[in-house]
Amino acid sequence: MxxxxxxxxxxxxxxxxxxxxxxxxxxxxxxxxxxxxxxxxxxxxxxxxxxxxxxxxxxxxxxxxxxxxxxxxxxxxxxxxxxxxxxxxxxxxxxxxxxxxxxxxxxxxxxxxxxxxxxxxxxxxxxxxxxxxxxxxxxxxxxxxISKDDIAILKNAAITAMNSKEISMLKSHFADLAIKAVRQISSETTFDKVGNIKIVKAPGKSLKDSEVIQGLYLEKSKASPVMPDIIRNAKIAVVRKKLDVVKTEYDAQIQIFNPADMQKFLDQEEKMLMEYIKIFKGVGVNMIVNNKEVSDKFAAHLAKEGIGAIKNLSEDNLKAILKAVGANLVDDLSSLTEADLGYAEKIKFQKIDNDEYTLFEGCKNPKAISIVLKGGLKKILDTAEVALHDVLNVVAKVMDTQLVxxxxxxxxxxxxxxxxxxxxxxxxxxxxxxxxxxxxxxxxxxxxxxxxxxxxxxxxxxxxxxxxxxxxxxxxxxxxxxxxxxxxxxxxxxxxxxxxxxxxxxxxxxxxxxxxxxxxxxxxxxxxxxx
Ligand SMILES: Nc1ncnc2c1ncn2[C@@H]1O[C@H](COP(=O)(O)OP(=O)(O)OP(=O)(O)O)[C@@H](O)[C@H]1O
Ligand SMILES: [Mg+2]
Incomplete structure (x- = not known):
């Protein structure tokens, strides 16, 4: 200065x-x-x-x-x-x-x-x-x-949050969905993990048909088109392993000098694939969820055995699946046991319009679930999703704090x-x-x-x-x-x-x-x- x-x-x-x-x-x-x-x-x-x-x-x-x-x-x-x-x-x-x-x-x-x-x-x-x-x-x-089990209060809080949103004509229905969803994923003490509720927007007739499912709905197609469309009593292995022997985890170069060696290599590859399948079948797996690659060849083998698979899942979806089906993540297949497997009553692979979905239904006490929003117009679905975000959070907050x-x-x-x-x-x-x-x-x-x-x-x-x-x-x-x-x-x-x-x-x-x-x-x- x-x-x-x-x-x-x-x-x-x-x-x-x-x-x-x-x-x-x-x-x-x-x-x-x-x-x-x-x-x-x-x-x-x-x-x-x-x-x-x-x-x-x-x-x-x-x-x-x-x-x-x-x-x-x-x-x-x-x-x-x-x-x-x-x-x-x-x-x-x-x-x-x-x-x-x-x-x-x-x-x-x-x-x-x-x-x-x-x-x-x-x-x-x-x-x-x-x-x-x-x-x-x-x-x-x-x-x-209030008590976290006071459904009337929870519903009122949910409806209040929705009063100001465009989906207010369906507020009672959406309040019920939100309460059901939050109660499902909550343990005795935590109510705030709303991230474990995956909102999926699917084409449908009306928002009124939106529902909470006892499991997950993922935008994923099956690893091979010849796999079954429905898998009942699914015993699910959730793995983090490349199921592809040609492209190994490390970049190795294999030099082959004559046709006999080539055949030997292919036999070897076949043997490894069969080894994997033996492990899965040994513990009764009929569905594989992998966040890495599953080769077409391996997928075809799985299909032949009646085993379904989805591959290349995001970390986020992988975590959700583990919580939904109650499985342990397995990196090393040789350590896979029956206790690591998750369960779903039914897995359904669906194609709606041009999108493919995998639906895990009837999971036992899932701690991650989906709410499927159905509607004809994308804009309406988007608006409903924003409103549902507020409502889920409000319900979780009320259950968590029990103060209103x-x-x-x-x-x-x-x-x-x-x-x-x-x-x-x-x-x-x-x-x-x-x-x-x-x-x-x-x-x-x-x-x-x-x-x-x-x-x-x-x-x-x-x-x-x-x-x-x-x-x-x-x-x-x-x-x-x-x-x-x-x-x-x-x-x-x-x-x-x-x-x-x-x-x-x-x-x-x-x-x-x-x-x-x-x-x-x-x-x-x-x-x-x-x-
Ligand atoms: N029937 C009602 N009559 C009067 N006020 C209401 C009624 N229902 C809800 N409200 C009030 O509306 C307000 C919330 O409005 P709104 O949801 O538009 O804003 P916000 O929650 O602050 O922001 P946003 O939801 O956009 O994040 C709250 O003060 C709530 O008490
Ligand atoms: Mg609000």
Whole structure:
């Protein structure tokens, strides 16, 4: 820094640009508010859809926050941070991307207003932190403990998550599918391995025909066309071994000088193949799953014995198969025993249109399964898949934590009310920040009301007034019927973890942005902002 006639000036490296604190803040917050504006109208059951058009002109119609944000081409670094926040909640909770974006933007908008009244960012950040901690404390107190076997609650939570999705006309059916699937793959203690539920999209008449199967559905064809189409009482060997003697595991060159040697080599090859088949037959295998190559010759031999096979599976599919059929992975065939084999009542190789599938059905207590989504249009199947992702995660989260709160804005209204009371205990400028935080929480119910075309001022005033005593904690608004009531009783239910995450992530982002007092963009960087 140098001094020139009493005015401090910053000397920056050539090619850098400095923006004054206020301007930097304004620019960042504005960028985040713009992102929030994009998804705002999609929140809740009455939310609108967005049409995403990519560079190739391909169109996706969705109202899923995560999908919309993924599709945006964003240059601004602060805006990117809110997108990452949404991605993070999608990974951790599987739902709530729109809510977290709206809340973070509301917090920052309110903070900006405070700074315009000359409140420094330090007490704002401190006040926000106090409010967030208090909000979590309140949720811990008011949340409802449920049993993981409470199917009615699980179903309500699943339906709430689906209320805002396009497949909402089939929500009961999809809720049942999701609950069945998560319960199937769960052990007593883990409910969050939703990755073990493979969603497969298959052509069919209607989404209503979608189903959970007691096993897996893979987009894989049989290793040889002459293998049987159906294998019953399948005893399945899952191996990681090249079943191909010509191309050995290592690159060896075999030099053959005369026809007799050639014959000897072929005999040798034949002998090895027969050796393998003997091992498989010895333990009663009638199906082989391999993530390596199976030669055509070997596959033909297997077919002759009535043994089926699929080959070159991805690691991911291999893991799923092991969990589905209950097999042990075998690398060394000589150690294969009956105990390593998995089981499926039926394996079916199917060709639908131009795609080939292998279906493992009737597995015993499978820990990886498929949900087969059926429908005529690819776009509908894609939309259903996105919605199912949210629902599966919500069901798993509720089973895992066994803690829920009411949706339809009820929890946000109750938190806002209690934080307003709490603000009286907070001194200094922090008190204003706590109040701003409470108002930012009300933004979610406000947007739900706005999106349903109801009168925002009227409904929010009614909601505030309705939260009189602790017994009123779950009064929210059902925007499908337009009524203010106990939404918990109505079955509008969300995982408590979702709201906690929205609050924690929102305050983290707002405080990070409020700490920034300069945007310095180096010339070499193609992106603007904070990176
Ligand atoms: N019948 C209903 N009446 C009012 N609000 C509802 C109803 N059903 C669900 N909601 C609310 O809708 C909100 C969720 O909307 P939405 O699913 O569009 O956004 P999100 O979960 O934040 O983001 P996304 O699902 O896009 O990741 C929650 O606050 C939930 O309580
Ligand atoms: Mg949602």
């Amino acid at each position: 140098s001094q020139l006639s009493g005015v401090p000036i910053l000397i920056l490296k050539e090619g850098t640009e400095d923006k004054r604190e206020k301007e930097a803040r304004y620019q960042n917050i504005n960028a985040i508010m713009t992102i929030a504006e994009t998804v705002r109208s999609t929140l809740g059951p009455k939310g609108m859809d967005k049409m995403l058009v990519d560079g190739l002109g391909d169109v996706t119609i969705t109202n899923d926050g995560a999908e919309i944000l993924k599709g945006l081409d964003i240059e601004n670094a602060a805006a990117n941070m809110v997108v990452n926040l949404a991605k993070n909640i999608d990974e951790q909770i599987g739902d709530g991307t729109t809510s977290v974006t709206i809340f973070a933007a509301a917090l920052l908008k309110n903070a900006l207003e405070l700074t315009e009244q000359d409140v420094h960012t330090q007490p704002i950040r401190h006040g926000f932190k106090l409010a967030a901690d208090k909000a979590i404390e309140i949720i811990n107190k008011i949340e409802e403990k 709160v009411a949706g339809g804005g009820a929890t946000y209204m109750e938190l806002a009310k209690r934080l307003k009371t709490y603000s009286n205990e907070v001194s200094g400028k922090e008190q204003l920040a706590v109040l701003s935080f409470a108002l930012a929480l009300e933004e979610i119910p406000k947007v739900l009301v706005q999106n349903s075309g109801l009168d925002e001022v009227e409904k929010i005033t009614l909601l505030r007034a309705a939260h009189k005593t602790d017994a009123d904690k779950w009064i929210g608004i059902d925007t499908i019927t337009g009524t203010i009531e106990n939404t918990f009783k109505k079955g509008i239910i969300e995982p408590s973890a979702l709201i906690k995450h929205v609050i924690k992530a929102g305050v983290e982002l707002s405080n990070l942005i409020l700490r920034v007092d300069r945007i310095i963009a180096a010339k070499s960087s193609s992106k603007g902002g904070l990176e």
